[in-house]
Each structure stands twice: as C-alpha cells, then as structure tokens.
Amino acid sequence: MIWAGYHVSRGSDHLSIAAQTNGFEHKFTFEWLRDHCRDPSVYDSDTHQRSISILDINPDVHPFKFQVIQGADDVLSITWNDGHVSTYDLKWLIRQSGQENRKQAFKSPIQRTPWNIPTLPQSSQTNTDFQEFMDSAKGVEKVIRSIREHGFAMVDGVEPTTKATKLTVERMVPVSQTIYGEMFELRNEEKEDVSDSSYSNVALGAHTDTTYYNEAFGLQIFHCLQPAARGGANILVDGFKIAELLKKANPDAYQFFRKTPLEAEYIHSRSEPQEHYYNVDYVFKHHPISDELEQFRFNVYDRAPHKMGLSEQRLFYRYYRELAALIVDETNVMRVQLHPGTVLFIDNWRVMHGRTGFQGQRIMSGCYVNRSDFISRAKVFDLA
Ligand SMILES: C[N+](C)(C)CCCC[C@H](N)C(=O)O
Numbered sequence: 508m509i510w511a512g513y514h515v516s517r518g519s520d521h522l523s524i525a526a527q528t529n530g531f532e533h534k535f536t537f538e539w540l541r542d543h544c545r546d547p548s549v550y551d552s553d554t555h556q557r558s559i560s561i562l563d564i565n566p567d568v569h570p571f572k573f574q575v576i577q578g579a580d581d582v583l584s585i586t587w588n589d590g591h592v593s594t595y596d597l598k599w600l601i602r603q604s605g606q607e608n609r610k611q612a613f614k615s616p617i618q619r620t621p622w623n624i625p626t627l628p629q630s631s632q633t634n635t636d637f638q639e640f641m642d643s644a645k646g647v648e649k650v651i652r653s654i655r656e657h658g659f660a661m662v663d664g665v666e667p668t669t670k671a672t673k674l675t676v677e678r679m680v681p682v683s684q685t686i687y688g689e690m691f692e693l694r695n696e697e698k699e700d701v702s703d704s705s706y707s708n709v710a711l712g713a714h715t716d717t718t719y720y721n722e723a724f725g726l727q728i729f730h731c732l733q734p735a736a737r738g739g740a741n742i743l744v745d746g747f748k749i750a751e752l753l754k755k756a757n758p759d760a761y762q763f764f765r766k767t768p769l770e771a772e773y774i775h776s777r778s779e780p781q782e783h784y785y786n787v788d789y790v791f792k793h794h795p796i797s798d799e800l801e802q803f804r805f806n807v808y809d810r811a812p813h814k815m816g817l818s819e820q821r822l823f824y825r826y827y828r829e830l831a832a833l834i835v836d837e838t839n840v841m842r843v844q845l846h847p848g849t850v851l852f853i854d855n856w857r858v859m860h861g862r863t864g865f866q867g868q869r870i871m872s873g874c875y876v877n878r879s880d881f882i883s884r885a886k887v888f889d890l891a
C-alpha cells in the first residue's frame with residue numbers, strides 16, 4: 508500500500524512502513540502497535556497516560572485488515588482480530604521508530620555551549636528584565652534557554668526581599684522543600700544546629716550542591732540581599748567546559764570519572780541527627796541512550812570515605828588532582844559580584860558555584876528546584 512512516499516506492508520508479526528526515497532523501513536510489531544493505540548478508550552491524549560495493562564492485550568493480536576486514509580494528516584487504520592480499531596497519525600508513528608537511529612532520537616534539542624573566560628556568553632543572552640520575565644512567556648523562555656545553553660541565567664530588577672525572590676522563581680518552577688527549608692537566607696552568623704560550612708564567612712571552592720542526594724537538585728538560586736563589606740563575590744565554573752578540557756588533556760582520567768562512582772554524604776543537624784544523606788554516582792554522568800554528557804557532579808567537601816582498592820586509590824588521587832586543578836585555573840573561573848535586585852539561576856547539574864571569603868554581614872537568599880520540575884518546564888518550550 509503506497510502512501511505519500513511510503514509503502515506499508517505486513518510481515519509475520521509486524522507492519523513495515525518503508526520510505527520510497529531510500530527504502531528505509533520503520534518496523535513495528537503488532538503488539539507494539541496495539542500497545543500504542545491512541546484511542547481514547549485506552550489512552551488519554553491530554554495527560555499522555557495509558558489506561559490499560561499489558562495483560563489486557565492478547566499476545567496473539569494481529570491485524571484483520573489495515574489501510575492508509577489520506578487527509579490533512581495521513582492516518583494508518585488497523586482493524587484487529589478482536590474487532591478493536593486503532594488509528595495512528597503516520598507522521599507520529601514514524602517519529603516513534605527506533606530503527607533509524609535511537610541515539611539520535613534522544614539527542615538534546617538544545618545546543619549546550621561550554622564556556623570559560625575567553626568564551627563567556629553575552630549578558631544580553633543570559634540576563635532578562637524582571638518585568639519581561641513576569642509578563643511574558645517569552646521572558647520565561649529566555650531564562651530557560653539561557654540555563655539550558657549556558658548553565659545559568661539572571662533576572663534583573665527584582666525587589667531585594669526573600670518574598671520577591673520566591674515569587675520570581677515560582678513564575679517559572681516550584682520551589683523545593685529541603686532540609687534547608689524552602690527559601691533559605693544564608694547569613695554568616697553561626698546557625699545553632701546547622702553544620703554546613705556555607706553558613707559562615709569562609710571561602711568555598713567551586714562545587715555542585717547536594718551530591719549526597721539521590722537526585723541532586725536541578726537548579727540553585729541565589730539573590731544577594733546584602734553584599735558583604737569586603738569580599739564575598741561568587742564564582743561560577745562551567746563543569747561541561749571542565750569535562751571538555753579534561754577529556755582532551757587526559758582521556759583516561761575522563762573515562763575514570765565516567766565509570767567510577769564516588770561516595771558523598773552529609774548530616775544536617777549537629778545534635779540529634781535525624782538524617783544521614785548518602786549517595787554514590789559519577790562525576791561525568793552520561794545519558795543512557797544518547798550518550799551525551801548530562802550531569803557534572805563535583806564537591807570535594809561532601810565526599811564520603813572512598814572504598815577503593817589500591818590501584819583505584821592511586822588512579823583516583825592522580826586524576827582528582829588534575830580535575831581539581833582545572834576547576835581553580837583562572838581561565839575557567841567567572842567572578843560575579845551579586846547585588847540586590849539580581850536573581851541568579853544556576854544549573855546545578857552543570858555549573859559549579861562558590862564564593863570568596865568575606866568580612867561584614869552578608870545575606871544571600873535562595874532556594875533549590877527539583878531537576879524533574881525544571882526539565883518538565885523546559886520541555887514545554889522544546890528546550891529539553
Ligand atoms: C544553599 N544552602 C545554604 C541552603 C545549602 C548549602 C549546602 C551546601 C552543601 N555542602 C552542598 O553542596 O549541598
């Protein structure tokens with residue numbers, strides 16, 4: 508059966524849709540087709556949820572007849588041996604085909620552009636005005652695009668309060684509930700029962716947060732409500748650039764961190780701890796299908812004891828020094844003096860943050876956002 512350049516034919520247990528141009532065949536078993544029936548009786552097209560179990564489908568299901576109905580959207584219609592009729596938008600069906608290049612199908616739709624000092628993105632790309640962000644979908648899209656392409660974004664002109672920071676974040680994504688609270692205000696007065704070193708005035712080397720969580724938070728948000736009298740600048744380092752540099756300088760080290768999961772842990776409260784976060788995962792985490800680098804995880808402070816054999820220990824220390832040296836190399840370190848009014852969004856799966864030590868009172872307001880919540884929002888704009 509010929510349809511707009513395709514030939515649909517039947518095999519022993521499948522249908523094949525062959526492109527007339529190059530003869531490429533998209534093949535789907537009868538079971539796959541019946542399972543992917545988009546009829547409202549078995550599938551909700553609003554929520555994309557299926558409403559039947561795989562056991563409701565007869566494994567011997569096969570077409571009684573099939574035909575292509577041509578129209579605005581060409582449709583494949585199958586009448587099954589049990590009498591059920593399924594229709595498929597042929598363009599949709601071809602997009603689901605895993606034969607051609609499954610890897611390709613999962614490639615990120617956005618171009619991630621690793622940066623360091625010589626290649627810093629323009630502020631016109633990364634910064635968005637508060638009113639534009641609040642009033643238009645375009646403003647939100649611009650911020651998401653910058654986070655996806657460059658690993659960070661800024662919104663300027665926000666009222667310098669924690670309440671306004673929350674409002675700004677929630678325009679785009681829900682704020683996460685964490686052990687640090689929802690919105691946190693980081694002050695350098697000793698917090699009585701909290702053990703994290705960020706609640707002090709010491710310098711913090713560039714790191715990603717919550718490596719000890721099973722899913723590290725997707726975004727870290729900072730809004731400096733009161734800058735320190737001296738020091739206290741933030742630093743940002745693009746982990747994807749570091750990945751690129753390490754891979755080039757020492758491919759074995761890159762492979763080591765791709766294949767060797769590292770231990771991380773944290774106990775939040777000093778007295779009567781009610782929790783002990785612990786996780787193992789890779790420094791360079793790749794997508795299981797596309798193989799693209801998806802997450803960079805690096806935090807020297809929150810490492811748990813490394814349970815490694817002797818040769819692994821030797822390699823680990825050699826390579827970890829090399830990695831750490833790239834992260835402090837000034838060519839790779841962006842300095843940002845945050846001031847009241849600017850909300851900084853950091854992709855915590857890519858860009859490391861830190862700060863210089865400081866004197867005087869400093870107040871940093873902020874929060875975390877779940878990875879899934881952020882990616883879900885980005886997908887609406889076709890940015891994930
Ligand atoms: C942001 N806030 C101050 C609330 C917490 C900071 C946590 C930092 C921690 N060492 C980590 O890397 O997760």
Ligand SMILES: O=C(O)CCC(=O)C(=O)O
Pocket residue numbers: 693705711716741860861862871
């Ligand atoms: O105080 C800052 O600017 C950064 C703190 C920090 O690195 C953190 O909270 O993880």
